[in-house]
Amino acid sequence: MLNIPDSNRKRVVIIGGGFGGIILAKKLSSSPYQVVLLDKHNYHTFQPLLYQVATAGLEPDSIAYPLRKIFAGQKEFYFRMAEVSGVNSAENCVETNIGKLNYDYLVIATGSKTNYFGNNVIEAHSMPMKTVPEALNLRSLILQNFEKALLTDDLKERARLMNYVIVGGGPTGVELAGALAELKNHVLPNDYPDLDIRRMSIHLVEAGPNLLGAMSDTSRAKSEAYLEKMGVHTWTDTLVESYDGQFVKTNKKDLQTSTLIWAAGVAGSGISGLESHYQRGRYQVDAYNRIGDLTNVFAIGDVAGMITDDYPKGHPMVAPVAIQQGELLAKNLKRIQQNKALQAFVYKDKGSMATIGRNRAVVDINKLHFGGTFGWLVWMFVHLMSLVGFRNKVVTLMNWLWSYVKYDKGVRLIIRPFNTNKL
Numbered sequence: 001m002l003n004i005p006d007s008n009r010k011r012v013v014i015i016g017g018g019f020g021g022i023i024l025a026k027k028l029s030s031s032p033y034q035v036v037l038l039d040k041h042n043y044h045t046f047q048p049l050l051y052q053v054a055t056a057g058l059e060p061d062s063i064a065y066p067l068r069k070i071f072a073g074q075k076e077f078y079f080r081m082a083e084v085s086g087v088n089s090a091e092n093c094v095e096t097n098i099g100k101l102n103y104d105y106l107v108i109a110t111g112s113k114t115n116y117f118g119n120n121v122i123e124a125h126s127m128p129m130k131t132v133p134e135a136l137n138l139r140s141l142i143l144q145n146f147e148k149a150l151l152t153d154d155l156k157e158r159a160r161l162m163n164y165v166i167v168g169g170g171p172t173g174v175e176l177a178g179a180l181a182e183l184k185n186h187v188l189p190n191d192y193p194d195l196d197i198r199r200m201s202i203h204l205v206e207a208g209p210n211l212l213g214a215m216s217d218t219s220r221a222k223s224e225a226y227l228e229k230m231g232v233h234t235w236t237d238t239l240v241e242s243y244d245g246q247f248v249k250t251n252k253k254d255l256q257t258s259t260l261i262w263a264a265g266v267a268g269s270g271i272s273g274l275e276s277h278y279q280r281g282r283y284q285v286d287a288y289n290r291i292g293d294l295t296n297v298f299a300i301g302d303v304a305g306m307i308t309d310d311y312p313k314g315h316p317m318v319a320p321v322a323i324q325q326g327e328l329l330a331k332n333l334k335r336i337q338q339n340k341a342l343q344a345f346v347y348k349d350k351g352s353m354a355t356i357g358r359n360r361a362v363v364d365i366n367k368l369h370f371g372g373t374f375g376w377l378v379w380m381f382v383h384l385m386s387l388v389g390f391r392n393k394v395v396t397l398m399n400w401l402w403s404y405v406k407y408d409k410g411v412r413l414i415i416r417p418f419n420t421n422k423l
Contacts, residue, residue: 001098001099002036002080002082002098002101004080007034009033009076010032010034010105010337011102012033012103012104012333013107014035015038015039015107015110016110016301017037017041018044018045018047018301018302021037021039021107021301022044023322023326023327023330024327024329024330025077026070026071027326027330028333029075031333031334031337033076033105034078035074036078036101037078037079037080038082039081039082040081040082041067041081042067042068043064043067044388045063047063047130047319048383049062049383050063050131050134051135051175053132053135054129054139054176054179055142055176055409056409056411056413057409059399060136061395063387063392065387065389070388070389080098082098085272087271092104092106094106105297105336106297108274108291108298108299108300108303108304109303109322110269110303111301111302112267112269113266113268114130115281116265119242121243122260122262125245126261127259127260127261128262129263137416138261139414140414140416140418142259144418144420146162149192149195150194156256158199160246160258163202163257163258164180164200164201165205165259165261166260166261167205167240167261167263168265169234169236171353171354172263173204173206173211176263177202180202181227184200186407187408187409188200191412201233202232203233203257205235206236206237207238207240211223211224211227211234212354212362214352215354215362215364218362219362219364222371223356223362226356226357226371230356230360238253246258266281266302266317267281268302268317269302270303274291277291277294279305280313282304282305282314283304285306286306287306287308287344288329288343289328289332301321302321302322310347320347321347324345325345328343328345331343350365351363351365351366351368353375353378353382354379359376360372360375361375361378363378363379
């Protein structure tokens with residue numbers, strides 16, 4: 001049983017402790033509601049920096065923060081670590097692995113999951129990077145590959161172990177490629193002096209015509225130039241057709257690798273029971289984030305598909321959208337209690353950015369486009385301030401300073417060896 005006390009307050013159940021979920025729960029702290037947050041983990045993950053965990057730049061606890069600590073002292077708030085298996089909207093009930101829970105208002109803020117576009121073979125053999133455990137698996141696999149490369153006399157096998165293919169030229173793929181290039185250029189030659197690290201290859205494969213397709217032409221050109229200077233091979237207009245664990249087949253060129261990292265797409269993480277409202281990988285919501293014709297069920301963030309004239313495919317699946325929708329929904333839930341009209345959501349795009357290693361980043365803010373060291377400092381500041389918790393900010397800053405001064409990444413640990421038989 002979830003053991004949530006009965007109350008004369010109406011109950012808001014929030015599924016998901018991501019950006020949208022936690023901002024909504026915090027904004028409801030002074031509301032007349034009982035707030036219940038459900039998540040299968042007991043921590044919030046700062047997903048934009050997962051790639052730094054995967055490439056040994058940060059410890060996982062630098063980007064994860066206990067949910068209970070975020071809401072310490074908040075009245076009429078309850079957190080339960082539970083995995084939601086379904087929603088019964090007819091009975092206003094959520095079904096979880098530890099019991100059922102009734103709600104007056106339900107908010108689905110489950111974020112996104114890796115989208116393989118139906119290619120089960122690629123899914124079976126590639127490495128995702130959407131969660132802390134997945135990032136740790138990738139970190140272990142990268143280091144295990146070099147340990148294996150030391151031991152083999154088979155040159156083809158050594159090449160596969162030292163070649164990395166990243167699929168997806170969005171911010172995640174670009175930043176991951178840059179981080180791997182920094183490992184190759186500054187760190188791995190010292191760790192493995194008896195391996196010719198120059199033979200390590202990093203391939204970034206993008207199905208579209210450009211990297212960072214959502215950013216400006218200026219930023220796209222700069223990012224490609226940065227990656228080329230760092231030794232990354234970029235492949236645009238290149239569609240990955242299959243991967244068997246050793247060879248990547250594309251419409252242009254076949255690549256050999258024992259590690260394919262999939263960063264090519266995401267879809268909303270839906271829940272059983274609301275399938276009729278789930279289209280094109282997201283719940284279809286109105287201007288108030290209500291799902292379909294359900295007046296007391298909402299979706300926010302990545303899992304919400306709000307179609308507007310400005311965003312005919314829905315808003316971008318980024319943290320600012322989730323945060324702004326969470327803030328507005330908190331206001332609207334209070335307005336419901338006050339019998340006031342709801343306010344429609346209008347996204348305020350504050351810009352986008354991506355980093356490609358030390359002193360290299362691209363930033364678009366309205367009509368301003370800049371990069372280089374200044375862009376890198378802006379990127380660092382924005383991400384540092386967005387982290388939850390003072391300790392996380394300090395630890396992350398110290399790691400970044402150490403890495404910058406020493407050209408080093410200090411978390412090259414295989415704590416939990418990754419079982420490659422799972423691929």
